Amino acid sequence: MNDHVTDSATTSFLAHRDLLFTVAYEMLGSAADAEDVLQETWLRWVKVDLAQVRDPRAYLVRITTRQSLNRLRVLKQRKETYIGPWLPEPLLTAPDVADDVELSESLSLALMLVLETLSPTERAVFVLREVFKVDYDEIAAAIDKSPATTRQIAHRARHHVDARRPRMPVSRAQTKAAMESFQNTLRTGNLQALLDVLAPDVVLVTDGGGLKQTALRPVVGSDKVVRYIAGAARKAGTPFSSEPTTVNGNPALILHLDGMLDGVLAFRAEDTRVTGLYYVRNPEKLTRVMTETPLTSR
CATH class of the missing domain: 1.10.1740 (Rna Polymerase Sigma Factor; Chain: A)
Structure with missing residues (x-):
């Protein structure tokens, strides 16, 4: 050459x-x-x-x-x-990623977890069509299927994902407001206020990968989530400090303990309440939360 x-x-x-x-x-x-x-x-x-x-x-x-x-x-x-729940690797992203509504939604840890429930081919078709607007002929060539079959796969994947999205579209501002309310309750230690921030059916998913202590299965329900958070705070002995950031194009918190990075907490919100908490503590997944990773759908 x-x-x-x-x-x-x-x-x-x-x-x-x-x-x-x-x-x-x-x-x-x-x-x-x-x-x-x-x-x-x-x-x-x-x-x-x-x-x-x-x-x-x-x-x-x-x-x-x-x-x-x-x-x-x-x-x-x-x-x-893998030991315990698996969460996607969080990436620090630039503000322009958040401006691309479809991209930032698809990058959210909540939706990426939904994508994990698709078959590999369904995931490829969904991502290429819904996020990157690739035409069906090109997708068909990429996955070695006919365009007609590719359309059927896209329809099936879209139906599966839509059934697991928030019932009502949630703006970035709403998610940020819910996150800030959660952050304030962490700062004050007011458990009743924390209950008010969380939806009754909130789900907490923690990922330590066997390298950091986390819940080995999702914690479901506001009472159980509050008890888990309170217990984690007691075990830590010293208060967590939190810093707002943008991870995967969405509002998130970076948590420090004794001045050391402990993990990244991402949110899913509906209305003004938190319905999903995704806490990545696995140190092998925290290498890209201090330096921006350029992402684009174009």
Whole structure:
């Protein structure tokens, strides 16, 4: 391969790198695995005859999708031996990600957990169609299905996801307000006020990966969640400090204990109450919460 072809391949790849990473991350929920997929995509891209490629973006997305599907099967085996609940790896994101409403919703830890319940192919189709607006013919080529079958898969995946979304659309401002109320109750230690912030059927999911102590299954119900939080505070011995941030395009809190990063807490809200709490303590998943990761749907 001559230098000119290599330069052209590099230019095209770098122009779409953030998009490709976002596609892979949306499908995998792991930045490290998304980076591995990008490396595999690059190795295949440099072998392509660029003279035959009409749309480099579409071609690169196709390669990334196929590599992500291969990686999803490996991840499935890894998750089967994971200790406790598995949550996606949180990423510190720039404000412009939050401005893209569809992207930020799809990146929320709450929705990414829903995507975990889809089959790998359903997840690929949903992500490519709903988030990245890829046309059905391109998706069909990426997953080796007919366009008609791809449409059926998209319909099935959309129905599954819609059934598990909040009943009413929730604005970023509403989520932020609910988060701030929760943060205030943490600061004051007022457990009754905390009950008022939480929806009766709130769910707390904690991810320590066996490296940090967490609940080994989701905690359901406001009373149980408050008791769990109060117990965690007692065990810590010293108060948690919290700092508002934007993770995966959505409001979140970074929690510190004795000046050390303890975890990231993401929220799902309906109306003015918190319906979902997602706390990632696994230190292996906290490497990207201090430096922004560029994500894009374009």
